[in-house]
Amino acid sequence: MLMKPFTTKIFLIVFAIFMSCAEKEVLYQAEDLVFVGDFTTGLEGPAVDIEGNLFFVNPDHNGSIGKVGIKGNFELFIENLPEGSIANGIRFGSDQSMYLADYTGHNVLKVNIQTKEVIVYAHDTLLNQPNDLAICCGDRMFASDPNWKESSGQLWKVENGKFQRIAKDMGTTNGVEVSPDGNTLYVNESVQRNVWAFDLDADGNISNKRLFHKFEDFGMDGMRCDVAGNLYITRHGKGTVAKLSPDGELLMEIQMKGKKPSNIAFGGKDGKTAYVTLQDRGYIETFKVEQAGRSFREKI
Numbered sequence: 001m002l003m004k005p006f007t008t009k010i011f012l013i014v015f016a017i018f019m020s021c022a023e024k025e026v027l028y029q030a031e032d033l034v035f036v037g038d039f040t041t042g043l044e045g046p047a048v049d050i051e052g053n054l055f056f057v058n059p060d061h062n063g064s065i066g067k068v069g070i071k072g073n074f075e076l077f078i079e080n081l082p083e084g085s086i087a088n089g090i091r092f093g094s095d096q097s098m099y100l101a102d103y104t105g106h107n108v109l110k111v112n113i114q115t116k117e118v119i120v121y122a123h124d125t126l127l128n129q130p131n132d133l134a135i136c137c138g139d140r141m142f143a144s145d146p147n148w149k150e151s152s153g154q155l156w157k158v159e160n161g162k163f164q165r166i167a168k169d170m171g172t173t174n175g176v177e178v179s180p181d182g183n184t185l186y187v188n189e190s191v192q193r194n195v196w197a198f199d200l201d202a203d204g205n206i207s208n209k210r211l212f213h214k215f216e217d218f219g220m221d222g223m224r225c226d227v228a229g230n231l232y233i234t235r236h237g238k239g240t241v242a243k244l245s246p247d248g249e250l251l252m253e254i255q256m257k258g259k260k261p262s263n264i265a266f267g268g269k270d271g272k273t274a275y276v277t278l279q280d281r282g283y284i285e286t287f288k289v290e291q292a293g294r295s296f297r298e299k300i
Helices: 005-023 294-299
Strands: 031-035 044-048 054-057 065-068 074-078 087-092 098-102 107-111 118-123 133-136 140-147 152-159 162-170 173-178 184-189 194-200 206-214 223-225 231-235 240-244 250-255 261-267 273-278 283-288
Touching: 044 087, 044 098, 044 273, 054 087, 087 133, 087 140, 098 133, 118 162, 133 173, 140 184, 152 173, 162 184, 162 206, 173 223, 173 231, 184 223, 223 261, 223 294, 231 261, 240 261, 261 294
Parallel strands: 044 261
Antiparallel strands: 031 283, 044 054, 054 065, 065 074, 087 098, 098 107, 107 118, 133 140, 140 152, 140 173, 152 162, 173 184, 184 194, 194 206, 223 231, 231 240, 240 250, 261 273, 273 283
16 A cells, blocks of 8 residues: 555654664763783774774783774784883874883883884883873874872973973872863873863963862772873773863763773774773673764874
């Protein structure tokens, strides 16, 4: 039996609404991306290159670098870093060189991702253990530098192959990030549960230290900004990723499947996919967000 024109019109409208809803991605819902192995106590430092490949540290053993390609296949990209080095944070430079915070060697390492050649980009014995990296403004980097035994830390600028200390006598500095406009540097203190903000000038100098946010429970690890200036922070031990507004307001906490998220990166075709390394499940988890990651905007 043929539908009447009016009935047909209603059917098409309802069908269009249904298809539109079906195509919408669910935001802030954690899903497993890929299993990367049983050894995950050091899984950290996710970063996405210009091609969309995801890299991270210590998936199989300390000193290794893992890669998940754009088709979702996991492989061991580097079996062992040289001379016993163990990396933590990863960032990509404007020429797609990979920079690694080498916490055992007091280095920032530089990796050619085409040849896999690894060289020492910067070294200083005054560092405790470079932990995480942020990059902006012509490949200028900032490195957190915790002393876990003393619950203290430092903050360094890394430029032209040299470290320059820009803050000392802090708590256990861990996650570090730069705002999308390049005017603010964020660093968190895991043990003290503080997130600090500094004014950042054109030369990479900091001033006007102020408390951006304080958590009352659980620690923090890595963090990254989106293009709107929201700051995503992994809550190690709580199993969530906190989303803070540019004013430091807690907007939400995204529940992960694991309890030990260690760091976060943004990628995907539109930069709106968050990748989270966890140290207790063997999986990298992922969820969709509303705004693209800051580093993604700088690549396009």
